[in-house]
Amino acid sequence: MAEEWHAPYERLTRQTITLHQALRSLMEELEAVDWYRQRADDCEDAALKDVLLHNMREEIEHAAMVLEWLRRSDTDFGRTFDIYLYSSGDLTRVEEQADDDTAAGAPLPLPSFTIGPMKGGAPWTR
Ligand SMILES: [Fe+2]
Structure with missing residues (x-):
């Protein structure tokens, strides 16, 4: 796995590694949104343009899911x-x-968990 660490891996907590996985995934989803949008702007075929914009919206959904995971987990x-x-x-x-x-x-606001806790709790608590 070609991960980019900024500290010795063996000194990272499981929580930090899990958060890194989420943050990298979010970055990839947002990058995909940007790429699909740019390609759609440049596409001269209307049907393909629709597909690219559809795919862009799917990537927004993926990004939103990771954001919600971050809200619930961190x-x-x-x-x-x-x-x-x-x-x-x-x-x-x-x-x-x-x-x-x-x-x-x-007091600092506590995260509002309007949806039940994630199944099995946060990954680093298992
Ligand atoms: Fe995605």
């Missing part, structure tokens, strides 16, 4: 997603409000 991602995703207004103001809340002693 507290840092979960807390941050709870602050920013589906917020409204100026995003820099959302950050300022979150910083103000933290400075005022408000």
Whole structure:
């Protein structure tokens, strides 16, 4: 496996390795979205263009699934997603409000698990 590690592999936790797998997968899905979109823009055959855009949407679905896995499985991602995703207004103001809340002693938001826990728990807890 040609993985790109930035620290000695034997010093990485199972959690870090699992998170790496998710992050690399997300990067690949987003790259595929970009590639399909560019090819669709350049495609002069209407039927093929439709297929490429369909495939692009499939890659968006795959990316969303990995994002949801990150939200459910990693507290840092979960807390941050709870602050920013589906917020409204100026995003820099959302950050300022979150910083103000933290400075005022408000507890960090806990990730909201609206769907039951992942079957068997997070991979590194098994
Ligand atoms: Fe995909």
